[in-house]
Every structure is written in structure tokens, then in C-alpha cells.
Amino acid sequence: QVRLVESGGGLVQAGASLKLSCATSEPTFGNYRVAWFRQAPGKEREFVATISWGSGTTSYADSVKGRFTISRDNAKNTVYLQMNSLKPDDTAVYYCAARMRTSGGPIDSGYAYWGQGTQVTVSS
Numbered sequence: 420q421v422r423l424v425e426s427g428g429g430l431v432q433a434g435a436s437l438k439l440s441c442a443t444s445e446p447t448f449g450n451y452r453v454a455w456f457r458q459a460p461g462k463e464r465e466f467v468a469t470i471s472w473g474s475g476t477t478s479y480a481d482s483v484k485g486r487f488t489i490s491r492d493n494a495k496n497t498v499y500l501q502m503n504s505l506k507p508d509d510t511a512v513y514y515c516a517a518r519m520r521t522s523g524g525p526i527d528s529g530y531a532y533w534g535q536g537t538q539v540t541v542s543s
Contacts (some may be wrong), residue, residue, distance in 0.1 A: 421445045421532040423515045428537030431505055434540070439500040441534060449464070449473065449493035450520050454530060455500045457495035457539075466527035470498060472520040482508075505541045512536040523543030 427439040441453065454469035463493040468479045477489050488501040498515065516530035523529075 421451070421517055423509040423517060423532055423534035425513065425515045425537040428513060428539045430540045430542065433506055433541055433543050435505050436501070436503045437505065437539060439502065439513055439515075439537060439539075441498040442499075443496050445496060448496040448517070449529075451486075451517040452481075452520060452522070452526065452530075453489075453491065453498040453515065453517045454527070455489060455498075456514045456516060457509075458514070458536075459508075459511040462511075464514070466528075468500060478526055484536045502539070505539075507541045507543045510539060510541050512538050 421443055424442050427437060431437055450472050452471050455467040456464050457467050458464040466480055467483055468487055470477050470489045470491050470506045475491050486504045491498045514536045515534040517532045
């Protein structure tokens with residue numbers, strides 16, 4: 420079982436930045452694809468960004484492209500989501516998710532392991 424712990428959420432004004440972290444004690448975390456999802460009140464959970472194992476190929480939802488950056492530090496078993504130019508529409512609970520490199524399928528689904536989420540609130 421892979422336990423993921425998110426941190427870094429908070430309340431900020433529009434235009435500000437936040438950096439989320441997703442940490443684990445799983446020593447083989449570098450072999451996992453990791454993604455960030457978010458869920459706003461009354462809305463379905465949506466894919467935000469993902470980073471592959473190893474060197475880390477990235478992919479983003481159109482709504483965050485150019486503003487958010489996903490990265491990983493395999494030595495620290497941590498994945499980050501740098502969020503810049505935040506908008507009120509970015510308000511949501513942000514979840515980190517992971518799946519093993521051997522798990523195929525679309526990069527925005529099929530994640531077996533999930534964190535508990537961290538709240539991001541952007542005021543106008």
C-alpha cells in the first residue's frame with residue numbers, strides 16, 4: 420500500500436502562487452506515474468497534471484497549462500505542483516494520485532493510490 424500525503428494548500432488571493440507537495444515513504448516512488456486531480460464543490464473530480472516515472476514526462480489539463488508546473492524529486496520521494504496566477508476557478512480540494520509504471524491506460528485515469536487531499540481556496 421502506497422500512502423500519499425499532500426500539503427501546501429491554503430487561502431490566497433487571485434493572481435497569487437502556491438506550491439503543493441505530495442510525499443510518500445514508498446522507496447520505489449520513482450517507478451510510479453503521479454498525478455494531481457482536483458474537485459470543486461458540486462463538481463466532478465478533474466485531472467490537473469501528471470508526471471511519468473524516471474525523467475518525468477509531463478502533461479496538463481488545458482485549464483492549467485502555462486500556469487501550473489508538475490515536478491518530482493525522486494530522492495525525496497516527493498512530487499510538486501507549482502501553481503501560479505491562481506484564479507477563483509482553481510478553488511478545489513487537490514488530490515495526489517499514483518500508479519505503478521506497469522499500469523497502462525490513459526494518463527488521466529487508473530490511479531490506484533490516493534492522498535487525503537489539500538484545500539486550495541482562491542479569493543477574487
